[in-house]
Amino acid sequence: MTRFAQTAPGIISVLLLSPTLYLWAIGRYAIDDRGYLAVNALAVGAQLCWVWSVYRLAVHSRPGVERSWGRWTFGVAALVAVLAGFVLPGATWTQSPETLFDLVSIDILVILAALSFGACHWVAAKALIEAEASERRAVGTFLLMVCLVIGVWFLRPRVLALSNSDPGLSAD
Numbered sequence: 001m002t003r004f005a006q007t008a009p010g011i012i013s014v015l016l017l018s019p020t021l022y023l024w025a026i027g028r029y030a031i032d033d034r035g036y037l038a039v040n041a042l043a044v045g046a047q048l049c050w051v052w053s054v055y056r057l058a059v060h061s062r063p064g065v066e067r068s069w070g071r072w073t074f075g076v077a078a079l080v081a082v083l084a085g086f087v088l089p090g091a092t093w094t095q096s097p098e099t100l101f102d103l104v105s106i107d108i109l110v111i112l113a114a115l116s117f118g119a120c121h122w123v124a125a126k127a128l129i130e131a132e133a134s135e136r137r138a139v140g141t142f143l144l145m146v147c148l149v150i151g152v153w154f155l156r157p158r159v160l161a162l163s164n165s166d167p168g169l170s171a172d
Contacts, residue, residue, distance in 0.1 A: 009152040015046040016149045055124040058131035065130045077116035121145040
């Protein structure tokens, strides 16, 4: 899985921009479209997979970097993403009183998704900083991971340097 972290930045950028490209290709902007949700899930999944592979690369390169809750953070994010895949396509997007439960459940799901998504990026950023044994602050790396369309171009040299420091890492 650590090879995904070494993927060319152009491929990652295209995957992350795919929801916008999908909307441009079909010529209409509607978020209630199942195709849009599927393409958006692909983009979110690609970003989480890249962040997970950076985390695993950092953990393999330096013992002691892994946190006991690191894997659980990514597991919760994956669970919330799957749950959102079942709930959001069937949700009603009106604000009528009879759908108040739908609105509250969607809001809670979106908040959980944002928190778990952010936590995954923070854990991976901290692991990357600790594996590099650098004096950098994690906030900049975190922001580069969150804005991955741009950040992948800046983070890839650091990831490649980390993976090249140990020849056994590229075989994973």
